[in-house]
Amino acid sequence: MTSEEIQAIFFAECEESLAAAETGLAACQAGTQDDDTVNAVFRGVHSIKGGAGAFGFIALQAFTHTFETLLSDVRDGTVPLTEPLIELLLRALDTLSDHVAAAQGAGETPEDVVLLAELTAAQAANAGGAVASAPEPKTKPAKAANDKPAPEPVADAQDAPNAELDIDLDAMLDDLAGAMGGSSPDSDDEDQEGRWEMRVRPHAGAMRNGSEPVLMLREAIELGGRCELCDISEVPPLDTIDPETGYLGWHFSFPEDVTETAVRDIFDFIGDECDLVIGRGLAMPPVQLPEPKPENVAPAGPAPAPAAVQEPPRPAPATAPAPAAAAVAAAANQTIRIELGKLDRLIDAVGELVIAQAMMAQRLVSEGVAATEELTILESLTRDIQESAMSIRAQPIGSVFSRVPRILRELTQSTGKHVRLDVSGESTELDKTVIERLGEPLTHLIRNAVDHGIEESDQRVAAGKSPEGTLTLSAEHRSSRIVIRIADDGRGIDRERVLAKAIEKGLVPADVQLSKEEIDQLIFAPGFSTAQTVSNISGRGVGMDVVRQNVKDLGGRITIESEPGKGTAFILTMPLTLAISDGMVVNVGDQTLVIPLASVVESLRPDIEHVKGLGTQRAMINVRGRFIPIIPLHAAVGAVGAAETPDRGVLIVVETEGAGRAALLVDTIRDQRQVVIKSLDTHYRSVEGVAGATILGDGRVALIIDVDGLVARSLSASAGQAQEAA
Amino acid sequence: MPTITLPSRCDRAAAEAVLPSMIASLGSGPLHIDARECTQIGQAMLQLLVSARRSKGGATILPSPVLHDIARLAGLESDLFDGGAA
Numbered sequence: 136m137t138s139e140e141i142q143a144i145f146f147a148e149c150e151e152s153l154a155a156a157e158t159g160l161a162a163c164q165a166g167t168q169d170d171d172t173v174n175a176v177f178r179g180v181h182s183i184k185g186g187a188g189a190f191g192f193i194a195l196q197a198f199t200h201t202f203e204t205l206l207s208d209v210r211d212g213t214v215p216l217t218e219p220l221i222e223l224l225l226r227a228l229d230t231l232s233d234h235v236a237a238a239q240g241a242g243e244t245p246e247d248v249v250l251l252a253e254l255t256a257a258q259a260a261n262a263g264g265a266v267a268s269a270p271e272p273k274t275k276p277a278k279a280a281n282d283k284p285a286p287e288p289v290a291d292a293q294d295a296p297n298a299e300l301d302i303d304l305d306a307m308l309d310d311l312a313g314a315m316g317g318s319s320p321d322s323d324d325e326d327q328e329g330r331w332e333m334r335v336r337p338h339a340g341a342m343r344n345g346s347e348p349v350l351m352l353r354e355a356i357e358l359g360g361r362c363e364l365c366d367i368s369e370v371p372p373l374d375t376i377d378p379e380t381g382y383l384g385w386h387f388s389f390p391e392d393v394t395e396t397a398v399r400d401i402f403d404f405i406g407d408e409c410d411l412v413i414g415r416g417l418a419m420p421p422v423q424l425p426e427p428k429p430e431n432v433a434p435a436g437p438a439p440a441p442a443a444v445q446e447p448p449r450p451a452p453a454t455a456p457a458p459a460a461a462a463v464a465a466a467a468n469q470t471i472r473i474e475l476g477k478l479d480r481l482i483d484a485v486g487e488l489v490i491a492q493a494m495m496a497q498r499l500v501s502e503g504v505a506a507t508e509e510l511t512i513l514e515s516l517t518r519d520i521q522e523s524a525m526s527i528r529a530q531p532i533g534s535v536f537s538r539v540p541r542i543l544r545e546l547t548q549s550t551g552k553h554v555r556l557d558v559s560g561e562s563t564e565l566d567k568t569v570i571e572r573l574g575e576p577l578t579h580l581i582r583n584a585v586d587h588g589i590e591e592s593d594q595r596v597a598a599g600k601s602p603e604g605t606l607t608l609s610a611e612h613r614s615s616r617i618v619i620r621i622a623d624d625g626r627g628i629d630r631e632r633v634l635a636k637a638i639e640k641g642l643v644p645a646d647v648q649l650s651k652e653e654i655d656q657l658i659f660a661p662g663f664s665t666a667q668t669v670s671n672i673s674g675r676g677v678g679m680d681v682v683r684q685n686v687k688d689l690g691g692r693i694t695i696e697s698e699p700g701k702g703t704a705f706i707l708t709m710p711l712t713l714a715i716s717d718g719m720v721v722n723v724g725d726q727t728l729v730i731p732l733a734s735v736v737e738s739l740r741p742d743i744e745h746v747k748g749l750g751t752q753r754a755m756i757n758v759r760g761r762f763i764p765i766i767p768l769h770a771a772v773g774a775v776g777a778a779e780t781p782d783r784g785v786l787i788v789v790e791t792e793g794a795g796r797a798a799l800l801v802d803t804i805r806d807q808r809q810v811v812i813k814s815l816d817t818h819y820r821s822v823e824g825v826a827g828a829t830i831l832g833d834g835r836v837a838l839i840i841d842v843d844g845l846v847a848r849s850l851s852a853s854a855g856q857a858q859e860a861a
Numbered sequence: 862m863p864t865i866t867l868p869s870r871c872d873r874a875a876a877e878a879v880l881p882s883m884i885a886s887l888g889s890g891p892l893h894i895d896a897r898e899c900t901q902i903g904q905a906m907l908q909l910l911v912s913a914r915r916s917k918g919g920a921t922i923l924p925s926p927v928l929h930d931i932a933r934l935a936g937l938e939s940d941l942f943d944g945g946a947a
Contacts, residue, residue, distance in 0.1 A: 191901070337904060342873045347903045352935055365936035370911045373883050378876040378905045385936065 144472060145186040149235045152179035154537040156228055161540055164221050173216070176224070177206045183235065185403065191350060192238040194247075199234075201251050202227050203400075205258040214258060223253055229541050329391050333360075333398055334412050336384035336420040341408035348409070352385060354401045360387045369422045381409075384419040475567075478528055485524040486715065486811035492517045493808075493832035521715065521809075530570050532610045532619070533561030535577055539608060542578055546585045553592065553603045554585055560610035565617045569689050569709055573619075576682040580621045580705050581606065583679065588625030588703050598700065600624065616733065622704035628697040630654045637663065653795060655695040659683040687843060690716065692733065692790070708733065718810040718839060719787065720831070721801040723768045724777030727837045728801070729810050729829055734789040734842040736796065738804060743782040756786060756798050763788060766849045767800040771824060772838070778802045789842045797846045812839065824848055864893040869900045871928075876905035883913055892920040899925040907931070910941055 156179030162172045184199035206224070208214040233245040333355075337348035352362065366384035370376070389398060395413055402409055410420030496510060536558050543554050589595075589604035596602050607622040630651060637643045637657045649657075657663060661680040686693045691709035710716060710733065718729035719738075745757045746765070755762040765786065769777030778784030778800065786798040810829040815822055824845035825838050863886035868875050886892050892913055896902075913920040922941055924932070932938045 342903060342905050347872075349902070349904050349907065349931060349935055356934060362934065362936040365940070367908075367911050367915075367937070367940055370908050370915065373880070373887060373909075373912050373916050376880070376909065376912045378873060378880055378909060381904060382908045383904060383911070383935075 142190055145190060146235070146239055147472070148186065149183050150534070152182050153228065153232050153235065154534055155179040156231075157537050157540060160221060160225050160228060163216060164218075164225075168216050170210075173206075173210050177203065177210050180206055180228075180231065181400070181403070183231065187238070190238075192234075194244050195231075195234040195238050196354075198231060198247055198251065201254050202231060205254050208258055220257060223257055225540075225544060226250060227254055229544065232541065330361075330388040331391060331395075331413065332363075332415050332417070333387045333389065334384060334417060334419050335387070335402060335409055336366075336422065337381045337405060337409040338423040339379045339381055339408075341381060341405040342379070348381070348383075348405070351401050351405070352387075355387055355389075355398065358389070358397060358401070359393045360389045360398070362386070363388050366419050380422065380424060382422055384422075386419065473527070481524055482528065485521050488517055489521055489715065489809065489811050490830045490832075494830075494834055497832035497834075525566070525715070526564070528567050529564035530567050531562045531564050532570060532573075532617070535570055535573050536561045536608055536610075538574065539577075539581060539606075542581050543585070543606065546582065550585060551591075552585055552589055554589060555603050555605045557605060557607045558609070559607075563610040563612055563617060565709060569617075569691075572685065572689055573707075573709070576685040576707070577619075577621065579679065579682045584621060584623040584625065584703065584705075588623040588627075590626050594626075598626075617709045619707040619709065620704055621707075622702060624702040627699040627701055627703055628655055628658070628695070629699070633657055652695070655697060656795075658695075659693070690731070690733070715809050715811050716839075718808065718829070719804060720806040720808060720810075720837065721768075721785075721787065722803045722805050723772065723801050724774030726772060726774040727805065727831060727835060728768065728772065729837050729839040730787055730789065730799065731826065731839065731842060732807065734791070736788040736790050738785055738787050739798075741781045741786055743780075746781050754781065756781065758788065758796075758798075761796075763796045763798050764850060765798045765800055766846060768840075769800075771845055771849055789846065791843045791846045794843075794846050794850055797850070799840075799842075799846075810837075810839065862891055862893050863889050864895060866895040867899050867906070869898050871896070871899050871902040871906035873903060873905040876903075876909045879906075880909060883909065887916060887918065889918070891918050892916070894920055894922045896928050897923055897925050899928045902928055902931050907935060907937060907941075911937065914941060 156176045159172050159176035159179065163176070180199055180203045184196055184203055187196035187199055202224075205214065205227075209216055209220070209224075214220070227250060230245050230247050230250055233242060234247070236242045237244040337351075341348050356362070362385060364386040366386065367382075369384070370382045376382075387398075398413075399411065402411055410423070412418075412420055492513060496514070499505060499507070499510060539558070540556060543556055547553055584606055585604070589606070590598065590600075592602035595604065605624045607620070607624075609620045609622075611618050634643075634649065634654050634657070637654075637660065638645050638647070640663065642657060642660050642663065643649065659679050659682070663679065683693055686707055686709070689709060691707055694706045694708070695703065696706065697703040717732035719732055719735055721728050721730060739758070741756050747755050747757065747762070754765045756765055765781055767777070767779065768774070769779070781798075781800055784800050784802050785804055786800055787804075788796055788798050790796055812827045813829060815825060815827055818828075824841050826841035826844075827839045828836050829839055831837050865879055865882050865886070867879065883892065894910065894913065896910075910920070910922060914922070922928075924942065929938070929942070932941050
């Protein structure tokens with residue numbers, strides 16, 4: 136695995152750690168302040184710090200160090216978890232998130248000097264009660280604790296809080312500069328009095344899993360440690376050396392004000408992959424030679440081992456766990472990380488399997504062998520494999536929802552509106568790509584809801600509402616779609632104003648008659664905004680059309696429910712996956728086409744008296760009092776020999792984002808089935824009105840209709856013809 | 862004098878990559894290791910350099926500032942740089 140791949144894993148873990156810390160702090164804010172919750176927050180920040188050190192992200196590491204120090208005291212009960220402190224921790228978490236983004240190259244390194252000072256002050260103000268003793272306390276005063284009460288030894292130094300780790304950043308960076316700038320580890324004249332000793336020998340795994348022991352040594356020096364000796368006695372000659380084995384051992388000394396816990400925390404990131412002993416005059420831990428790799432049946436490594444070893448070549452820890460403990464550890468590690476490309480190849484193969492199975496079924500039917508038990512079993516297995524493969528790519532939507540509290544905090548700061556967040560269905564799963572691309576539209580909608588939807592508190596009180604607004608986020612699995620709802624309890628859409636603005640901007644004619652739903656849809660028009668002033672949150676009219684486009688690009692739809700005075704809800708209906716979709720297979724002349732089922736409202740065989748001509752170019756059908764334009768699909772796709780009038784075919788009523796409902800005229804409905812989506816962009820080129828292609832059971836390629844694009848294009852074309860005719 | 866030039870990133874993968882060249886140079890006199898381009902270095906490469914220095918022919922290392930600093934920080938300055946080829 137390359138360093139880049141390992142780094143990518145680190146950043147993925149950062150996302151998880153940030154989400155876990157966010158969840159933990161939200162729970163603390165809601166009143167759940169038990170040990171598990173606080174520990175979860177601490178662990179999240181701690182794991183980011185470990186990786187940051189390993190990869191040399193100095194600013195990230197420095198920030199997490201101070202953040203973690205405060206959390207450590209909170210965890211140990213030294214610092215009480217008050218409401219102001221939780222707010223400080225939440226702000227620190229936001230900045231930590233920015234640091235992670237900066238480390239990824241996705242933004243500037245945040246200004247954190249003031250926040251670091253606040254964190255340090257919060258820790259220092261409360262940390263006087265219980266201070267850890269170093270393993271071998273001496274009389275030498277602690278350099279960072281002169282203004283604190285005298286340290287009181289505690290029974291177990293290993294469990295003691297890091298109360299004396301309130302290092303100020305400048306001092307820490309100075310130490311680092313000193314360490315890097317020239318002081319030889321063995322040239323310091325300070326004697327060993329007042330210092331305690333640590334010996335550490337990283338093993339092979341410490342270099343293998345993305346961590347780098349040398350960077351941890353640097354961290355030890357930042358903490359005040361001094362390298363007394365590097366043990367090179369175990370380094371073998373070149374012709375027998377194994378680069379995967381850790382041969383070097385280090386003897387460090389630390390001043391008494393540095394706690395053992397703080398030092399162990401540095402190496403905690405590599406866990407069992409190093410031996411660490413603390414105490415005067417102890418021997419350096421021995422080298423752990425690796426076991427031979429499984430494929431090396433003949434003993435090739437320095438240490439012989441049974442030929443039938445099945446475990447990866449991970450060295451045994453110094454104190455080998457009992458079999459039962461090992462089994463528990465193995466059971467706990469029930470997840471693995473998979474390279475996304477491998478997963479995509481699996482999904483592709485499953486898609487081909489679905490097609491092959493459909494082709495075989497079709498062939499059997501044509502050979503007069505239908506409804507065999509074996510075919511039924513094969514169909515069932517194919518579906519199981521397909522669903523299992525899809526579920527591997529599925530992730531809980533909670534990873535997107537977890538970013539929302541931060542957005543709300545920022546909005547509260549900028550708008551002064553206090554908003555309560557209600558979340559449900561965060562464990563609902565959908566495709567990873569959909570999840571990743573949902574973040575932006577969701578952010579737009581939330582900002583819009585708070586900026587435009589939720590009223591100022593005085594207006595809310597005047598309207599008989601709670602001064603605090605409520606934003607409700609929910610997700611649920613409905614048939615083969617995921618429905619995500621973003622609802623506020625604000626003022627609702629002012630339709631009169633929306634329509635007036637749309638007319639003013641020339642988006643619709645002045646005498647237009649629109650339904651409530653159609654007026655609501657106007658807010659998705661490019662450039663539309665009713666905001667009186669342009670803020671940095673919303674009001675530029677560039678957000679909502681982007682939202683609709685993003686959702687559409689993901690194969691989803693967005694609808695609005697709004698009630699004046701009571702609030703607005705945006706409902707996103709998203710596909711579970713982008714690879715396989717439900718479609719209606721239709722015949723149009725000499726062609727077979729697929730209409731995405733998500734767009735289909737109903738199908739009908741019209742009576743000719745319900746069809747009305749509109750001008751000379753366009754026919755409309757009256758569906759329960761509502762006139763819907765009819766679009767002959769054969770004209771749109773150039774099919775030959777198709778039904779040309781509605782009474783000779785079937786109308787498929789579809790819902791579009793931009794043009795409302797339309798009825799697509801087809802010859803017959805052939806099937807309704809799952810189709811494997813093949814990108815035309817990848818295999819051919821982008822074609823207007825066509826979303827992709829699929830392979831049918833008979834081996835023929837069928838185009839999948841881009842309903843929105845095709846309807847919009849057809850309507851504008853017929854409008855143009857009508858104008859020319861006029 | 863055989864010369865090996867180390868890459869910028871001297872991680873475990875780099876150590877595995879340069880080891881065969883180092884072994885091949887054994888017996889051909891002191892090895893000259895040009896590490897002036899080195900901007901990152903980890904334990905795997907450090908111990909390889911130590912081993913090269915302790916090999917029969919010895920090795921001279923031309924360090925980059927980063928390698929020099931890391932060696933000092935890790936307590937290996939004298940082992941890697943003192944007295945030319947060890």
